[in-house]
Amino acid sequence: MRPENDTFLKALLKEKTEYTPVWLMRQAGRYLPEYCETRARAGSFMKLAMNPYLACEVTLQPVERFSLDAAILFSDILTVPDAMGLGLSFAAGEGPRFEKIVRDEKTVSELFVPDPNDKLKYVTDAVVEIRKALNNRIPLIGFSGSPFTLACYMVEGRSSTSFSNVKKMMYQRPDLFHKILDVNTKAVTAYLNAQIEAGAQAVMIFDSWGGALANRQYREFSLAYMKKIVEGLTKEHDGDKVPSIIFTKGDAPWVEEIANSGADAMGLDWTVSLGSVRKQIQDKVALQGNLDPAVLFADEKVIRDQARAVIDDYGMIGNGGHVFNLGHGIDKTTPPESVGALVDEVHSYSVKFHR
Amino acid sequence: MRPENDTFLKALLKEKTEYTPVWLMRQAGRYLPEYCETRARAGSFMKLAMNPYLACEVTLQPVERFSLDAAILFSDILTVPDAMGLGLSFAAGEGPRFEKIVRDEKTVSELFVPDPNDKLKYVTDAVVEIRKALNNRIPLIGFSGSPFTLACYMVEGRSSTSFSNVKKMMYQRPDLFHKILDVNTKAVTAYLNAQIEAGAQAVMIFDSWGGALANRQYREFSLAYMKKIVEGLTKEHDGDKVPSIIFTKGDAPWVEEIANSGADAMGLDWTVSLGSVRKQIQDKVALQGNLDPAVLFADEKVIRDQARAVIDDYGMIGNGGHVFNLGHGIDKTTPPESVGALVDEVHSYSVKFHR
Numbered sequence: 198m199r200p201e202n203d204t205f206l207k208a209l210l211k212e213k214t215e216y217t218p219v220w221l222m223r224q225a226g227r228y229l230p231e232y233c234e235t236r237a238r239a240g241s242f243m244k245l246a247m248n249p250y251l252a253c254e255v256t257l258q259p260v261e262r263f264s265l266d267a268a269i270l271f272s273d274i275l276t277v278p279d280a281m282g283l284g285l286s287f288a289a290g291e292g293p294r295f296e297k298i299v300r301d302e303k304t305v306s307e308l309f310v311p312d313p314n315d316k317l318k319y320v321t322d323a324v325v326e327i328r329k330a331l332n333n334r335i336p337l338i339g340f341s342g343s344p345f346t347l348a349c350y351m352v353e354g355r356s357s358t359s360f361s362n363v364k365k366m367m368y369q370r371p372d373l374f375h376k377i378l379d380v381n382t383k384a385v386t387a388y389l390n391a392q393i394e395a396g397a398q399a400v401m402i403f404d405s406w407g408g409a410l411a412n413r414q415y416r417e418f419s420l421a422y423m424k425k426i427v428e429g430l431t432k433e434h435d436g437d438k439v440p441s442i443i444f445t446k447g448d449a450p451w452v453e454e455i456a457n458s459g460a461d462a463m464g465l466d467w468t469v470s471l472g473s474v475r476k477q478i479q480d481k482v483a484l485q486g487n488l489d490p491a492v493l494f495a496d497e498k499v500i501r502d503q504a505r506a507v508i509d510d511y512g513m514i515g516n517g518g519h520v521f522n523l524g525h526g527i528d529k530t531t532p533p534e535s536v537g538a539l540v541d542e543v544h545s546y547s548v549k550f551h552r
Numbered sequence: 553m554r555p556e557n558d559t560f561l562k563a564l565l566k567e568k569t570e571y572t573p574v575w576l577m578r579q580a581g582r583y584l585p586e587y588c589e590t591r592a593r594a595g596s597f598m599k600l601a602m603n604p605y606l607a608c609e610v611t612l613q614p615v616e617r618f619s620l621d622a623a624i625l626f627s628d629i630l631t632v633p634d635a636m637g638l639g640l641s642f643a644a645g646e647g648p649r650f651e652k653i654v655r656d657e658k659t660v661s662e663l664f665v666p667d668p669n670d671k672l673k674y675v676t677d678a679v680v681e682i683r684k685a686l687n688n689r690i691p692l693i694g695f696s697g698s699p700f701t702l703a704c705y706m707v708e709g710r711s712s713t714s715f716s717n718v719k720k721m722m723y724q725r726p727d728l729f730h731k732i733l734d735v736n737t738k739a740v741t742a743y744l745n746a747q748i749e750a751g752a753q754a755v756m757i758f759d760s761w762g763g764a765l766a767n768r769q770y771r772e773f774s775l776a777y778m779k780k781i782v783e784g785l786t787k788e789h790d791g792d793k794v795p796s797i798i799f800t801k802g803d804a805p806w807v808e809e810i811a812n813s814g815a816d817a818m819g820l821d822w823t824v825s826l827g828s829v830r831k832q833i834q835d836k837v838a839l840q841g842n843l844d845p846a847v848l849f850a851d852e853k854v855i856r857d858q859a860r861a862v863i864d865d866y867g868m869i870g871n872g873g874h875v876f877n878l879g880h881g882i883d884k885t886t887p888p889e890s891v892g893a894l895v896d897e898v899h900s901y902s903v904k905f906h907r
Contacts, residue, residue, distance in 0.1 A: 359846070359883065360846065361846060361849060361883070361885065364844065364846035364847075364849065365846065365849040365850060368846065368847055368849070368850040368854050368858065369849075369850040369851060369854060408823065410822075410823070410844075411822035411823065411844040411879075412822065412823055412824055412825045412828075412865075413825075413861070414844070415823070447802065447823065449804040449805045449823075450804045450823045450824045450825070450828075467765075467766035467767065468763065468765070468766065468767055468770070468802065468804075468805045469767055469805045470767045470768075470805070473767075489719065489765075489766040489769070491714070491715065491716060491719035491720065491723065492719075492723055494716060494719065494720040494723070494724075495720060495723040495724045496724060499723050499724060503723065506768070510767075524766075528714065528716070530716065
């Protein structure tokens with residue numbers, strides 16, 4: 198059964214809607230004081246993410262504050278490699294760390310596809326809790342990191358800007374790297390299908406680092422595996438279609454290939470023009486994006502002007518589908534009232550584009 | 553008078569050459585033990601960059617080791633704002649810092665165009681020294697940071713990944729931000745012309761951070777100013793044309809606009825296909841790039857294969873012009889022998905593409 202407000206799902210499937218739906222990447226996050234309060238109560242980021250009741254609480258926080266058209270599961274993108282036994286932790290003030298680093302034949306051969314109903318049950322439990330709390334008002338998005346993005350952290354052992362180790366393995370030992378990506382692909386497919394089974398009404402694959410790859414390597418080592426995941430996804434659940442979104446940050450060079458990946462929609466960052474991409478891919482899939490998150494540091498007038506510019510750029514909806522979003526996660530220093538103005542502007546200004 | 557080996561200049565001007573010329577961004581750098589030795593002797597990076605004799609010494613080091621087709625002035629991209637009195641320094645193990653940060657009406661109004669023959673004389677002196685030392689074997693490239701990239705450091709006061717302050721000013725106070733860019737443009741034009749006057753035989757504008765801008769904002773706040781610089785550049789010196797190169801890291805969304813900027817060539821990073829860009833811009837300008845620098849971490853066979861793939865991707869030269877380069881600066885952990893193999897492969901393999 199579709200939620201009362203199914204604008205987001207309709208836009209992904211390119212069905213007619215009354216206005217342009219909007220949600221924001223990382224909408225449940227540190228820019229919200231209530232999130233910081235819950236996180237402090239949880240004790241750590243991992244404890245927050247691994248507790249279905251607290252994960253549900255923070256997922257609902259932005260939805261209670263703003264008229265968002267979708268909720269997104271609160272979780273971390275590295276849950277899957279953690280469930281493979283790599284030992285995820287977050288050092289204070291730093292990014293994620295893995296205890297076990299995957300860089301040779303032995304560590305690669307020890308990788309396995311975790312049963313999502315075992316080690317990742319806290320995630321599907323959170324999905325169930327969130328669906329209950331949402332009470333079918335708006336849809337819930339499930340998500341996972343992409344096989345390549347997960348591999349970046351698994352091989353580097355932590356965040357990286359140069360990706361020296363992962364790229365060295367990719368160029369020097371493509372066979373070994375393909376093995377990691379293959380396990381990740383099977384694991385992510387099972388993980389997303391378990392989220393769908395538990396109640397996720399759309400799914401998104403976050404390929405945070407695919408844009409660091411060279412042109413051919415992106416197709417071979419990132420997109421090819423996301424395509425396999427999309428092929429293996431449950432396409433319908435409880436009688437409703439479950440649309441999928443692929444988002445590679447910095448995907449400008451590959452928009453045509455992504456449009457042909459089988460996913461229903463493509464995320465785009467702010468470097469591209471939505472109107473140009475739309476023409477380039479001839480409305481093949483819906484587009485999600487693409488306001489620069491830094492716009493939210495400006496005052497209300499600027500925010501409203503820039504939101505309009507994104508909607509103008511996409512143009513009349515016609516056969517297209519546009520989900521308004523930022524081009525990247527919302528910054529932790531964003532004033533919450535900026536989000537309120539943005540959501541309001543998208544809803545009110547976009548109406549005339551849907552006639 | 554053109555240098556004995558003028559392959560690089562010819563390729564930029566799309567004249568016929570015997571093979572594809574190659575040089576590498578940051579070719580005089582920390583991956584070379586002799587560079588580290590000179591830098592240690594200088595005492596600091598700034599002392600190295602500001603001493604014309606030492607700057608000349610390190611500029612020549614990669615040229616002595618490898619059969620490179622161009623030398624590039626050893627200098628920092630932040631010399632211009634330093635000459636504006638902003639007080640550049642490098643904290644050990646960190647990036648650049650400015651003592652004076654430019655974030656309000658007052659600090660913006662105090663900016664001025666530095667006389668390149670005064671505060672920046674150490675740069676033109678280095679150009680003169682290097683030309684003497686090169687003895688007309690290969691051409692010397694002069695360079696500057698782009699107005700936008702310089703503004704990033706001037707407003708942030710240091711390196712940034714989010715560019716919160718600079719983007720906040722851009723969105724909130726475009727008038728103020730345009731003032732900074734206007735001063736920078738005049739300063740960079742005078743600076744590059746002084747380098748040409750002193751002997752630089754080609755010039756390159758490094759727009760390291762333009763790719764962080766939203767689609768329209770890149771055109772308004774970065775490319776428009778680079779175009780003005782190109783318009784104001786000395787086009788011929790001592791009877792020879794002085795070609796110009798614009799390089800914005802992450803420029804995939806704007807290649808057509810850059811091709812129409814007036815510059816003779818465009819730098820490209822590894823995310824794009826040279827062949828596709830070439831078609832897109834219909835050979836309007838020469839292309840420089842675009843090997844992933846991480847390839848140089850692999851063994852010789854992989855390096856040679858990947859170098860061939862870039863040359864294959866560009867295709868037969870015809871009316872085009874290709875300068876082989878990395879898509880970004882060479883990493884400090886690169887084994888020097890990898891560079892030797894790369895240069896050798898580019899020279900030998902490319903011959904058949906020039907028939």
